[in-house]
Amino acid sequence: MRRGFSLIEVLVALALVATAITALLGSATLMARQSGQLEQLTFASWAADNVLTELALTDPFPALGQRDGRGQLGPYPLHWRVVIQNTPEPGIRRIDVHVFAGNTESPDEHPITSLAGFALEPQ
Numbered sequence: 001m002r003r004g005f006s007l008i009e010v011l012v013a014l015a016l017v018a019t020a021i022t023a024l025l026g027s028a029t030l031m032a033r034q035s036g037q038l039e040q041l042t043f044a045s046w047a048a049d050n051v052l053t054e055l056a057l058t059d060p061f062p063a064l065g066q067r068d069g070r071g072q073l074g075p076y077p078l079h080w081r082v083v084i085q086n087t088p089e090p091g092i093r094r095i096d097v098h099v100f101a102g103n104t105e106s107p108d109e110h111p112i113t114s115l116a117g118f119a120l121e122p123q
Helices: 007-058
Strands: 065-073 076-086 092-101 113-120
Touching: 007 065, 007 076, 007 092, 007 113
Parallel strands: none
Antiparallel strands: 065 076, 076 092, 092 113
16 A cells, blocks of 8 residues: 555645635735725824814914815825814814825825814904
8 A cells, every 4th residue: 555645635735725825915915005004094193183283272263264284294294184164153163184195186085084173262
């Protein structure tokens, strides 16, 4: 009686291992991509919070309209748009901060993140 594996058995085992390795590499690539997107989302959220805080400290009741700005936080260049509008309640303004990737100029682009805040008119 012979010991060992036949060529067919070895080829089937090799095909199974190759399929498993391909699936693992695909998962690892997806995880790496999502990790980078999560990092960019985190930095964009911090930037939106910084813009809203800076506005609250420098101009407690900002004028209506839109303002744009640029900056870099961590490794990411970012572009933000601040939209200030009235609310149905007098003396309260809504402030929306939309943060985009730094390479986008078009307002049609979807923001990475958005943050809303409110400002009360000083008495």
